[in-house]
Amino acid sequence: MGSLQLRHVDAGSCNGCEIEIASVFGPVYDAERFGTRLVASPRHADGVLVTGPVTRNMAVPLKKTVEATPQPRVVIAVGDCAHDCGVFRGGYGVVGSVNDVVPVDVSIPGCPPHPTAIIEALRGITRR
Amino acid sequence: MSTISHVIGTGISSAVQVAVVAVGGPVLVGVMRKVRCRLEGRVGPPVLQPLVDIRKLFRKQRFRPDQATWIFTLAPVMLVATVVVAAAITPLVTTHPALRASSDLFVLVYLLLVGSTLLALAGLDAGTAFGGMGSSRAVTIGALAEPALLVTILALSTTAHSSNLPAIVSAILAHPESVATPQRLFALGALLIVIVAESGRLPVDNPATHLELTMVHEAMILEYAGPDLALVTVGEAMRLTLLLGIFVNLVAPWGVATSTSVSGVVVGLASVVAKVAVVGVFLAVFEVFIAKVRLFRVPELLAGAFVLALLGVVSGLVAK
Numbered sequence: 001m002g003s004l005q006l007r008h009v010d011a012g013s014c015n016g017c018e019i020e021i022a023s024v025f026g027p028v029y030d031a032e033r034f035g036t037r038l039v040a041s042p043r044h045a046d047g048v049l050v051t052g053p054v055t056r057n058m059a060v061p062l063k064k065t066v067e068a069t070p071q072p073r074v075v076i077a078v079g080d081c082a083h084d085c086g087v088f089r090g091g092y093g094v095v096g097s098v099n100d101v102v103p104v105d106v107s108i109p110g111c112p113p114h115p116t117a118i119i120e121a122l123r124g125i126t127r128r
Numbered sequence: 129m130s131t132i133s134h135v136i137g138t139g140i141s142s143a144v145q146v147a148v149v150a151v152g153g154p155v156l157v158g159v160m161r162k163v164r165c166r167l168e169g170r171v172g173p174p175v176l177q178p179l180v181d182i183r184k185l186f187r188k189q190r191f192r193p194d195q196a197t198w199i200f201t202l203a204p205v206m207l208v209a210t211v212v213v214a215a216a217i218t219p220l221v222t223t224h225p226a227l228r229a230s231s232d233l234f235v236l237v238y239l240l241l242v243g244s245t246l247l248a249l250a251g252l253d254a255g256t257a258f259g260g261m262g263s264s265r266a267v268t269i270g271a272l273a274e275p276a277l278l279v280t281i282l283a284l285s286t287t288a289h290s291s292n293l294p295a296i297v298s299a300i301l302a303h304p305e306s307v308a309t310p311q312r313l314f315a316l317g318a319l320l321i322v323i324v325a326e327s328g329r330l331p332v333d334n335p336a337t338h339l340e341l342t343m344v345h346e347a348m349i350l351e352y353a354g355p356d357l358a359l360v361t362v363g364e365a366m367r368l369t370l371l372l373g374i375f376v377n378l379v380a381p382w383g384v385a386t387s388t389s390v391s392g393v394v395v396g397l398a399s400v401v402a403k404v405a406v407v408g409v410f411l412a413v414f415e416v417f418i419a420k421v422r423l424f425r426v427p428e429l430l431a432g433a434f435v436l437a438l439l440g441v442v443s444g445l446v447a448k
């Protein structure tokens with residue numbers, strides 16, 4: 001594609017992953033070099049970055065956000081929590097991992113994942 | 129020159145102008161982003177990234193909100209269409225574009241206003257809270273910019289005794305000594321402020337924001353997706369380029385062809401591209417050092433533009 005616009009959804013993360021995502025788009029790692037960009041609306045996006053385990057309150061909004069993203073789209077699960085609930089597994093407020101709610105295309109492991117790991121995954125999608 | 133070849137010549141010049149605005153618009157946005165990123169210590173996206181994004185958007189799924197009506201569909205098309213017509217008739221490359229008699233500053237202003245008004249209606253049409261908020265802000269800014277713009281036109285048109293844009297440009301070319309009269313300097317300062325406000329750049333609107341509460345333009349187009357979004361993006365980029373093109377040719381018209389000869393058009397093309405690039409880079413550098421002003425202070429900025437324009441008119445009258 002060479003161009004990937006992302007909408008970020010925090011489904012219930014501890015904010016550790018958010019800090020890493022912020023630094024991915026900061027001056028040091030600068031993922032914009034590879035044609036990726038964070039956008040303000042799922043309608044403008046090609047992919048949804050999901051962090052954290054899916055909590056009860058965020059299950060429906062997450063589903064709606066993914067549905068609002070035009071095809072072709074990718075869902076990227078960032079962090080161990082998004083992958084398999086991580087440290088929050090079994091929590092009373094947790095519905096399940098991201099894959100239990102919406103189909104995940106790419107999963108980035110780590111708690112939190114290193115910015116280079118996130119960039120590597122994004123470059124795998126944009127092929128740049 | 130016979131009439132037939134003249135018509136063909138003006139047609140081709142206009143086609144060249146539309147093409148350079150259509151392709152140059154996204155590239156200009158890319159260049160401005162690159163300059164900003166470099167000054168912020170980042171590498172930034174490639175200069176041609178906006179073109180890549182637009183091509184991708186045209187291939188994506190079309191999405192329309194359930195409640196949206198035909199206005200939502202029509203607005204992006206009209207936005208691009210009005211800019212294309214405006215680009216065809218303004219003296220960007222040559223002072224003899226097609227429909228020269230219609231190339232009036234008033235015609236251009238209201239032509240572009242058709243596109244922005246429809247976009248504001250489309251923001252309401254989508255039925256979301258942020259869309260309506262963005263539309264109301266955009267219309268507020270537009271309504272405040274308009275008086276300043278009209279007085280600016282008045283000040284600029286006294287040089288050529290006409291508000292016809294090719295006539296104004298030709299008059300400056302014929303009388304180079306009139307290029308830096310106080311009246312023109314005031315008016316052009318006001319025009320630059322209005323252009324910045326109308327095209328949604330800093331300090332009036334931040335095109336890179338992700339915070340819905342600070343958005344103006346972006347909030348109106350939150351619901352657009354795929355090909356519709358591509359049209360809106362192209363239209364906005366073209367509009368910025370066109371406005372800057374008009375501005376540079378009013379500031380320093382040298383290089384603009386006064387005929388429709390091939391060599392003249394080539395020189396005119398090169399000069400307008402170079403001039404717009406210089407102003408674009410200048411604006412991008414300027415944007416790095418300033419912050420967005422609070423929405424409630426935008427009227428003060430535009431009132432400043434109005435006063436500048438008024439000073440232009442007054443100094444023109446005094447000089448007589």
Ligand code: SF4
Nearest residue numbers: 013014016079080081
């Ligand atoms: S993966 Fe780690 S850093 Fe990320 S949300 Fe879960 S606990 Fe926080």
